[in-house]
Amino acid sequence: MILDQLVWPLTWVLAALVLGPYLLAVLDGLVARSLGPTRGPGIWLAPLSRGAWWLIQHTNVTEAPDGRAWRLAPALYLALAAGGLALVPWSRTWVATDIATSLVLWGSIEALATVVIFLQGWSANTHLTLVGAYRYVALGLSYILISMFVLIGVALPAESLALTQVITSQQELWNVLRQPLGLPLFLIVGLAITFRGPFNLADSTDLAGGTSADVSGAQRLVWEFARSAMLVAFSGIATTAFLGGWLGPWLPGPLWVAFKMLAVLALLAWLGPAFARITPERCVSLMWVVLLPLAFVDLIWAGVEALL
Amino acid sequence: MNFPLAVDIAFILLALFAVYTGWRVFRTDSMVRASFFLLLSFIAVGAIMLLLSAMYLGVAMFFMMGVEMMVMALFMVMFMMNPAGLNPMMMVHQHRLAIGAGIASFVIVAAMALLARFPHRPLPADLQAVPSLGNELLGESMLIFESVGVVLLATMIGVVVLSSQRGRYGNAGEGSMPPGLEPGGEPAGMPAKDDEEGGGHHHCH
Amino acid sequence: MTLTTVLLLAAALIGIGIYGALSQQSFVMLMMGLELILNGVMLAAVGFWAMSGAGAPEGQLLTIVVMAVMAIEMAMGFALVVAVYRGKQADVTEAIADLRH
Numbered sequence: 001m002i003l004d005q006l007v008w009p010l011t012w013v014l015a016a017l018v019l020g021p022y023l024l025a026v027l028d029g030l031v032a033r034s035l036g037p038t039r040g041p042g043i044w045l046a047p048l049s050r051g052a053w054w055l056i057q058h059t060n061v062t063e064a065p066d067g068r069a070w071r072l073a074p075a076l077y078l079a080l081a082a083g084g085l086a087l088v089p090w091s092r093t094w095v096a097t098d099i100a101t102s103l104v105l106w107g108s109i110e111a112l113a114t115v116v117i118f119l120q121g122w123s124a125n126t127h128l129t130l131v132g133a134y135r136y137v138a139l140g141l142s143y144i145l146i147s148m149f150v151l152i153g154v155a156l157p158a159e160s161l162a163l164t165q166v167i168t169s170q171q172e173l174w175n176v177l178r179q180p181l182g183l184p185l186f187l188i189v190g191l192a193i194t195f196r197g198p199f200n201l202a203d204s205t206d207l208a209g210g211t212s213a214d215v216s217g218a219q220r221l222v223w224e225f226a227r228s229a230m231l232v233a234f235s236g237i238a239t240t241a242f243l244g245g246w247l248g249p250w251l252p253g254p255l256w257v258a259f260k261m262l263a264v265l266a267l268l269a270w271l272g273p274a275f276a277r278i279t280p281e282r283c284v285s286l287m288w289v290v291l292l293p294l295a296f297v298d299l300i301w302a303g304v305e306a307l308l
Numbered sequence: 309m310n311f312p313l314a315v316d317i318a319f320i321l322l323a324l325f326a327v328y329t330g331w332r333v334f335r336t337d338s339m340v341r342a343s344f345f346l347l348l349s350f351i352a353v354g355a356i357m358l359l360l361s362a363m364y365l366g367v368a369m370f371f372m373m374g375v376e377m378m379v380m381a382l383f384m385v386m387f388m389m390n391p392a393g394l395n396p397m398m399m400v401h402q403h404r405l406a407i408g409a410g411i412a413s414f415v416i417v418a419a420m421a422l423l424a425r426f427p428h429r430p431l432p433a434d435l436q437a438v439p440s441l442g443n444e445l446l447g448e449s450m451l452i453f454e455s456v457g458v459v460l461l462a463t464m465i466g467v468v469v470l471s472s473q474r475g476r477y478g479n480a481g482e483g484s485m486p487p488g489l490e491p492g493g494e495p496a497g498m499p500a501k502d503d504e505e506g507g508g509h510h511h512c513h
Numbered sequence: 514m515t516l517t518t519v520l521l522l523a524a525a526l527i528g529i530g531i532y533g534a535l536s537q538q539s540f541v542m543l544m545m546g547l548e549l550i551l552n553g554v555m556l557a558a559v560g561f562w563a564m565s566g567a568g569a570p571e572g573q574l575l576t577i578v579v580m581a582v583m584a585i586e587m588a589m590g591f592a593l594v595v596a597v598y599r600g601k602q603a604d605v606t607e608a609i610a611d612l613r614h
Contacts, residue, residue, distance in 0.1 A: 066338070069341070100364075100438050101364050104367045104368065104371070105370070108371035108374060111370070111371040112374045114374065115347065115374050118378060122340060122381075140378070161438060315514060327522065327525045330525075330526055330529045330530070330552075333529075334532065334536070334542070339542065342545060349549065350552055353552055356522075357555075359514065362559045362562065362563065362573060365573060368577075368580065369555075369580075372583075376583070376584070380545070384541055399538040401536065401606075401607070402535060403536050406532045406535035407532055409531050409532065409535050410528045410531045410533075411528060413527055414528025417523070417527055417528070418520075418521055420524075421524055422517060428564070429564075429565055429567035430564055431563055432567065440573070441574070441577075443570065444570035444573070444574050449574050452574065456577075456578060459585060460584065463585045463588050463589060464588070466589065467588045467589060467591070470589075470593060471591075471595040471596060
């Protein structure tokens with residue numbers, strides 16, 4: 001009686017509850033395998049096949065977008081990333097753009113990235129992309145200040161705004177040890193500028209993709225590529241500003257730069273998924289109330305250290 | 309001062325770009341687009357400053373104006389009835405006077421540029437623009453620099469006072485109405501008020 | 514690139530800016546006109562610094578001061594727009610014509 005009326009039905013329902021979703025997930029996977037490009041490729045081929053998929057995917061069009069800006073925004077973001085990468089010194093003489101104010105130029109790349117990401121979200125003329133763009137601007141205006149103060153702290157011991165001078169000033173001691181607050185704060189800026197992990201407010205899933213919600217095809221490919229490229233450029237600057245750039249024993253300078261950039265990238269790739277996404281309001285409060293004062297402390301630390 | 313040909317070509321292109329984008333600011337339908345056109349004009353001028361070997365000022369133009377125009381675009385979307393710029397927009401007054409004043413001021417300033425004789429004293433070859441600016445800011449012109457800082461602080465306080473929700477006449481938002489759908493029209497989204505007492509005649513929406 | 518051509522460009526920017534500042538009804542567009550004027554002023558200052566002032570540091574200082582003026586103009590402008598919008602639900606200059614009296 002009890003067995004028939006309570007235990008078996010309950011078991012059955014629970015089994016269905018557990019097995020059903022599992023089977024659905026397997027089915028989804030099977031469908032995805034038979035339709036999409038996820039069949040076969042290992043971790044080395046997967047990015048390539050996904051890129052190829054985006055390239056041949058049909059390009060979505062929204063209702064009355066600002067066509068020029070919408071097409072240009074991913075390309076501009078990529079151009080900014082390329083500009084940032086050009087500032088990284090690979091050795092004492094091997095610098096693509098060696099100007100006296102390269103540190104400030106990186107700061108302006110960060111500022112212009114905010115504009116470009118807003119443009120991407122705004123120009124599609126749809127609701128969710130605009131919300132993503134707005135969130136990004138709120139985030140961008142917050143992290144730019146943190147980044148500026150941290151970078152001023154790096155420029156202080158170098159007594160120069162040129163990145164090559166910043167590296168030569170780290171002969172005795174790398175900035176990561178000399179200014180212990182600098183690199184952690186700067187890594188947060190790096191996650192924010194490419195909206196990854198906890199700071200993925202612009203392209204988050206609660207906005208169905210946010211600024212890239214309605215972007216597909218080659219445009220999407222360029223957008224995602226530019227995001228990754230910006231992170232690579234950022235890791236180059238972080239290496240230069242905090243990890244001593246080309247400095248290091250035995251190996252030639254460019255190899256050291258490459259190793260350090262890879263290490264920063266690996267750290268960022270781990271940091272991204274390791275932390276949960278923060279809601280926009282709390283994220284902005286965190287930036288202004290906790291991180292910005294910490295950046296002040298970092299700058300005061302650098303100033304006192306430079307005076308002593 | 310003689311510049312290489314590439315610099316001259318770059319200057320001409322940047323100058324045309326700066327004027328074109330500056331003109332487009334007032335000829336585009338969308339205010340967001342207008343503020344980004346203005347940003348492009350600033351960037352072109354900043355690049356010209358770099359050509360003139362003002363290394364810090366040119367780069368400072370990029371990041372100052374990047375943030376500034378971003379904020380401007382935000383305010384546009386906040387206040388404008390037509391932020392996306394899907395409808396043609398021409399909101400001008402005293403148009404002829406403005407065109408006349410613009411042309412007249414261009415002619416006057418251009419005449420000064422063409423007719424006046426300025427001494428020809430180019431940059432010394434060994435000048436380091438960035439350290440010279442820094443030494444001036446924190447050296448002889450320290451007072452000016454500090455005054456600018458104080459004025460900026462006063463601006464911040466004034467801005468907070470002007471735009472803060474609480475004023476000395478009570479809550480600033482109190483009694484304010486949402487804008488009408490057409491200029492001077494009824495406030496949008498407000499329920500119709502029943503002025504007759506005991507009307508008992510309620511609309512159901 | 515000579516001093517004259519730089520000044521001509523500055524004159525063009527100032528002219529467009531004056532047109533915009535006088536013709537636009539919207540406060541924010543009006544401020545864009547003012548910014549364009551200051552853009553021309555900064556370019557002229559740097560031009561004089563580089564070609565006629567023998568790199569006197571005060572030339573660069575003037576440009577920094579103009580940048581600060583720009584920031585102040587924008588912050589105060591937006592605060593006034595917010596205040597007027599709160600009171601009058603308007604963002605065009607005609608709406609505050611009664612300030613004249």
